[in-house]
Amino acid sequence: MEYVAALHLVLRGKLEDRLKWSFKVYDRDGNGRLDRWEVKRIIKIIYKIKMRNTDVNMTPCEVCDRIFELVDQDNDGQISLTEFMEGATKDKWVMDLLKLDVNASGWFIHNWNKGS
DSSP states (O other), rough: HHHHHHHHHHSSHHHHHHHHHHHHHTTOOOOOOOEEHHHHHHHHHHHTTTTTGGOOOOOOHHHHHHHHHHTTTTSEEEEEEHHHHHHHOOOOHHHHHHHHHOHHHHHHHHHHGOOO
């Protein structure tokens, strides 16, 4: 049941709820803050999924540095949920990069012909 609720949230939930859920997924140690290791890990995964078809010419480390410059408001080397939410909603680049956005119908259409 938890899986169904999470899937529904990602597919149909409000942006604020999707961002909170994304933050929770990214926060590996559960301390309520994202450190550089967690963000770099996220970026490496996102690169494998999203970045193949984009024109971003930055390494995961450079992307991580840019995210911290834009989002870590108090410069403590960690991103709180509040900073994550504000940074994602204020900066389209950060938003597009960090939100867990699932386009299930697009994925299905894209991959349908691969099986034939």
